Amino acid sequence: MTEADFSGLKAVYLNTTLKPSPALSHTQGLMDDSIALMREHGVQVDVIRAADHDIRPGVYPDMREDVPGGNQDADDWPELAERILAADxxxxxxxxxxxxxxxxxxRVIERLYGLSGELNDRGQYLYYGKTAGVIVTGNEDGVKHVAMNVLYSLQHLGYVIPPNADAGWLGAIGPGPSYLDEGSGGPETEFTQRNLTFMTWNLMHTAAWLRDSGGFPAGGNSRQEWDEGERFGHPNPEYR
Structure with missing residues (x-):
């Protein structure tokens, strides 16, 4: 296998467990396998546990300043958004x-949505040129349902979703061991190992392609030009 060059790429792993640090997070345990693979191939990784931060509800970039009719007194999202936007x-x-x-x-997806109207230096939506995936843990069925929901949301905001961009692990139905619990079998599950590995490599490949091509191709997708009257060949209803 020819090794691609992933050096210089940046990834942010955003854990949305309900548990603040230092509580054990089974989701983090599965994410750590993907993180190790990325770091092994030269990707710089930033890890955020959302529950450790004061992320206020809303769909504005800064809930302290941007909310009409009643600002909130604290919001960690603007600093976290900078870290997320710095990543490929x-x-x-x-x-x-x-x-x-x-x-x-x-809540995190809602706050990401709050930035989705902003534009990059090509006049495209802000998340164009970035790629995304999802990792899910639990002990009842639902990985595909959650992945469908999250990946749809992220592509709607502008992220490029590569093939097989989800991985997960489920224990037995009902109360039972979670991913990192002794005897769960989670870390040894080949199906999960395979999906996690394919997802991680596909994210790195996609990010490298986007980086090496200068971002997502421009053409027919500039919100700035659309607002200025350009229609990129869309049929004119007046001439139908």
């Missing part, structure tokens, strides 16, 4: 609660 790769990790992603994951 975003991997969002979440446990499953009540069959869905965590409430913390929902």
């Amino acid at each position: 790769i975003l991997v969002l990790g979440t446990p499953i609660w009540l069959g869905d992603k965590s409430s913390v994951a929902t």
Whole structure:
């Protein structure tokens, strides 16, 4: 296998467990395998546990300053957003609660959405040129449901989603061992190992392609030009 050059790439792993540090996070345990693979291949990795930060609800970039009719007194999101935007790769990790992603994951995605109207230096949406994936843990079925939800949300914001961009592990139905618990079998599960490995490599490949090509191709996707009247060949209803 020819080794691609991933040096210089940056990834941010955003763990949306409900548990603040230093509590054991099974989601982090699975994410750590992907992190180790990225670091082994020269990717600079930043790890954020969202529950350690004061992330206020809302869909504005800064809930202290941007909220009409009542600013909030604290919000860690602007500093976290800088770290996320500095990365070529975003991997969002979440446990499953009540069959869905965590409430913390929902809040993070809402805050990402608050930046989605901003533009990059090509006039495209801000997340163009970046790639994303998702890692899910739980002990009941729902990995594909959560991945479908999260990956749709991230591509809607502008992230490029590569093939097989999700990985997860589930224990037995009902109360039982979680991923890192002794005897769970989680770390030894080949299916999870394979999906996690493919996801990680595909994220690195996609990020490298985007970097080496100067970002997501420009053409027919500039919000700035659209707002200035350019229609990129869209049929004119007046001439139908």
